[in-house]
Amino acid sequence: MDDKAKRSLRLLLVTLALTGTTALDSAQQPPAGAAPRAPAAKIPPVLQEYQPVTADRLKKPEDGDWLMTRRTYDGWGYSPLTQITSGNAARLQPVWVVATGVNNGHEAAPIVNGGVMFVATPGNQVIALEAATGRILWRYRRPLAEDVILLHATSRGVAVFGDKVFFASGDAVLVALDARTGREVWATTVEQNRNGYYMSLAPLVADGKVIVGTSGGELGIRGFVAAFDLETGKPLWKVFSVPAPGEPGNETWPKGDQWKTGGGSIWVTGNYDPATNLSYWGTGNGGPWMGDQRPGDNLYTSSTIAIDLATGAIKGHFQYHPNDSWDWDEVSPPILVEYARNGRTIHGLIDVARDGYLWFLERTDSRIAFVQGMPYVKQNVFTSLDPKTGRPEIDPAHKPGTGKKADFCPSLWGGKNWPPVAFSPKTRMLYIPANENLCSDSVGAPIRYAPGQRFTGATTGFFIAPGADHIGEVQAWNVDTGKRVWTHQYKTSPNWGPVLATAGGVVFGGGTNDQRFHAFDASSGKLLWEFPTSSGIIGEPVSFMVNGKQYVAVQSGWGIDSRGMQQRLNEVSPGNYPDVPEGGAIWVFGVK
Amino acid sequence: MLGLAPCAIAQEDPASVRPKAGDLLVRVDDPALTPLRPGDIPLAMPQVMAWAMDPAAKIVRSGSRLNRLMLLHLDESRLIGETKGRAAAGIVAYTSICTHTGCDVTDWLPEEGLLYCPCHFTKYDPKSGASVVDGPAPRPLPALPLRVADDQLVVAAPFTARVTFEPA
Numbered sequence: 072m073d074d075k076a077k078r079s080l081r082l083l084l085v086t087l088a089l090t091g092t093t094a095l096d097s098a099q100q101p102p103a104g105a106a107p108r109a110p111a112a113k114i115p116p117v118l119q120e121y122q123p124v125t126a127d128r129l130k131k132p133e134d135g136d137w138l139m140t141r142r143t144y145d146g147w148g149y150s151p152l153t154q155i156t157s158g159n160a161a162r163l164q165p166v167w168v169v170a171t172g173v174n175n176g177h178e179a180a181p182i183v184n185g186g187v188m189f190v191a192t193p194g195n196q197v198i199a200l201e202a203a204t205g206r207i208l209w210r211y212r213r214p215l216a217e218d219v220i221l222l223h224a225t226s227r228g229v230a231v232f233g234d235k236v237f238f239a240s241g242d243a244v245l246v247a248l249d250a251r252t253g254r255e256v257w258a259t260t261v262e263q264n265r266n267g268y269y270m271s272l273a274p275l276v277a278d279g280k281v282i283v284g285t286s287g288g289e290l291g292i293r294g295f296v297a298a299f300d301l302e303t304g305k306p307l308w309k310v311f312s313v314p315a316p317g318e319p320g321n322e323t324w325p326k327g328d329q330w331k332t333g334g335g336s337i338w339v340t341g342n343y344d345p346a347t348n349l350s351y352w353g354t355g356n357g358g359p360w361m362g363d364q365r366p367g368d369n370l371y372t373s374s375t376i377a378i379d380l381a382t383g384a385i386k387g388h389f390q391y392h393p394n395d396s397w398d399w400d401e402v403s404p405p406i407l408v409e410y411a412r413n414g415r416t417i418h419g420l421i422d423v424a425r426d427g428y429l430w431f432l433e434r435t436d437s438r439i440a441f442v443q444g445m446p447y448v449k450q451n452v453f454t455s456l457d458p459k460t461g462r463p464e465i466d467p468a469h470k471p472g473t474g475k476k477a478d479f480c481p482s483l484w485g486g487k488n489w490p491p492v493a494f495s496p497k498t499r500m501l502y503i504p505a506n507e508n509l510c511s512d513s514v515g516a517p518i519r520y521a522p523g524q525r526f527t528g529a530t531t532g533f534f535i536a537p538g539a540d541h542i543g544e545v546q547a548w549n550v551d552t553g554k555r556v557w558t559h560q561y562k563t564s565p566n567w568g569p570v571l572a573t574a575g576g577v578v579f580g581g582g583t584n585d586q587r588f589h590a591f592d593a594s595s596g597k598l599l600w601e602f603p604t605s606s607g608i609i610g611e612p613v614s615f616m617v618n619g620k621q622y623v624a625v626q627s628g629w630g631i632d633s634r635g636m637q638q639r640l641n642e643v644s645p646g647n648y649p650d651v652p653e654g655g656a657i658w659v660f661g662v663k
Numbered sequence: 664m665l666g667l668a669p670c671a672i673a674q675e676d677p678a679s680v681r682p683k684a685g686d687l688l689v690r691v692d693d694p695a696l697t698p699l700r701p702g703d704i705p706l707a708m709p710q711v712m713a714w715a716m717d718p719a720a721k722i723v724r725s726g727s728r729l730n731r732l733m734l735l736h737l738d739e740s741r742l743i744g745e746t747k748g749r750a751a752a753g754i755v756a757y758t759s760i761c762t763h764t765g766c767d768v769t770d771w772l773p774e775e776g777l778l779y780c781p782c783h784f785t786k787y788d789p790k791s792g793a794s795v796v797d798g799p800a801p802r803p804l805p806a807l808p809l810r811v812a813d814d815q816l817v818v819a820a821p822f823t824a825r826v827t828f829e830p831a
Binding site for chain 1: 691692727728729764765766767769770781782783784797798799827829
């Protein structure tokens with residue numbers, strides 16, 4: 072018997088001792104509901120030594136850890152690690168790869184705390200692994216009802232705090248897991264799934280609370296952000312993205328009940344400023360989709376809202392475009408960054424909006440102010456921006472309505488969809504995963520609300536702009552000059568890849584239909600390295616360090632809207648955009 | 664030989680069980696529960712959304728969204744294969760639940776005569792068993808065979824396949 076076999080036997084004996092049953096017997100048991108799949112065995116050393124996550128660690132994470140989806144509260148997606156550099160990135164190699172066992176879009180960032188990695192996947196699953204080796208420590212799967220409403224079956228990640236892992240289950244249930252065992256500590260229903268509320272975002276842990284929002288803007292929901300007690304799951308506060316009568320902003324809705332089904336869904340985690348205790352969340356478009364069915368600005372749809380985490384009060388907002396008619400959710404939140412403009416330093420927010428504009432804003436403890444806005448992709452809807460407020464003038468020829476078909480660029484998927492940008496304080500550059508040269512058309516029809524039923528009232532088309540020679544881009548913008556520095560073009564693919572920037576001067580991202588993971592020189596945009604993975608990459612890359620070695624991790628697993636766009640591209644350009652292989656895997660790379 | 668213990672919870676609730684042979688059909692938004700007649704489904708028009716109804720107890724089977732149905736009136740001479748036998752007076756019934764991610768297949772492409780899921784753009788051909796013409800859906804829509812009795816549309820047999828979708 073070799074060592075491995077001895078270990079296996081020991082594990083089996085431990086299992087027998089603990090449960091008084093055999094693996095064979097356990098196969099005869101009905102599925103154990105929400106229990107983890109791994110047998111109750113001895114907790115592995117790496118989990119025994121698990122370091123609880125504190126509020127201070129979330130504010131100032133160790134260089135080698137990645138404790139939240141964008142690593143830091145400012146949303147930069149930036150690793151301070153420097154072992155992997157533009158000089159050695161060409162020598163990157165896979166270190167380990169583990170199949171997740173499920174198809175569809177794998178969007179979550181692997182979260183790494185002291186050598187333990189937590190990965191959320193489609194299929195309502197969280198996997199804990201040893202970060203250096205890929206050894207699976209536990210696996211949690213929460214069953215979903217057969218008639219679950221889950222139009223985007225993905226998870227954008229977990230949050231960690233104390234000895235818990237927080238997971239937003241697809242059926243709008245918030246779950247706390249024991250980080251050492253994967254067992255459920257508590258589960259709280261956030262909203263009723265049968266009414267169209269579902270969840271896909273990573274929770275935010277800040278100000279001693281765990282905070283989520285819900286998807287469902289296509290189904291006539293009323294968007295909200297809600298906070299829960301970390302220890303018990305007890306609801307603490309809830310603030311709606313569509314205000315009720317009597318609340319500021321409700322006057323931007325028609326009289327009547329439309330605010331109750333006004334959309335403004337929340338499906339990407341907000342960023343956070345500990346200095347003001349304000350958290351910045353992006354909101355989805357209004358519902359139904361045609362603006363002429365809900366006359367008014369429709370606050371706070373397609374906006375960023377600043378939420379006071381102590382109370383849930385809205386302390387400022389910026390609406391990127393009033394009365395949306397284009398399905399331009401603005402759910403991805405702005406990053407928090409100080410930038411220079413006209414000789415002064417601005418305590419800022421920078422947002423790369425689905426509407427095709429790059430927005431430079433200023434934040435205070437009571438408001439969000441406009442500084443500058445400019446298109447970063449082809450945009451034919453805004454004719455100008457008000458220089459003081461940033462409010463766009465809309466070209467009515469490119470605004471669809473009820474019975475009025477109109478085309479518009481960028482497409483309904485936006486110049487950038489949910490995939491997050493990255494910012495490097497070293498290069499002072501913002502890195503944008505963009506889709507150029509795509510347009511949509513749309514026409515509306517009256518629609519009646521029914522709980523859990525589609526409530527868009529729109530039929531949409533899709534086309535490539537005439538003369539286009541590419542679609543996907545990685546763009547780099549200097550935040551202090553407001554100028555684009557470099558652009559990498561993907562000639563035959565869109566870009567659905569979240570971006571990672573590192574202090575080693577490397578920018579990472581997948582996103583392409585050729586399944587490749589790419590590394591660029593952060594300063595020049597030179598392609599340093601690429602590697603074909605098992606599927607297309609739409610997950611957030613991260614970097615971490617274990618035992619003195621730097622790694623880069625990313626999930627490969629094509630699906631959700633990347634698949635939908637590929638499908639539509641293949642309709643308008645037959646044969647040129649074939650299906651991308653599906654099947655999720657976690658990939659970890661290092662320099663040999 | 665290992666036998667797996669039964670684990671699925673049977674759905675006894677008559678509003679939630681899948682449609683049964685002999686059920687009548689009613690529009691999803693009809694509080695009067697008027698049984699649908701062949702003449703209520705106009706030829707070559709977008710799908711009519713419906714529920715099955717237990718005819719004796721008048722229980723509408725709307726307890727599960729997986730019971731939501733689409734009715735279409737097609738040119739009988741153009742029906743293909745098994746669809747001919749499942750149709751009644753040119754009217755076909757399918758689940759409205761897309762086999763991809765469970766969205767409702769609400770759209771109709773009049774020029775092509777195809778059902779269209781607005782979520783991820785699968786096209787189904789109702790003339791031919793709702794087979795997938797284009798798009799990511801892995802399987803055809805399960806069909807609900809119909810017959811006509813007393814000038815009313817009646818369910819002739821249960822769904823031809825289990826109503827389900829990818830993440831479930």
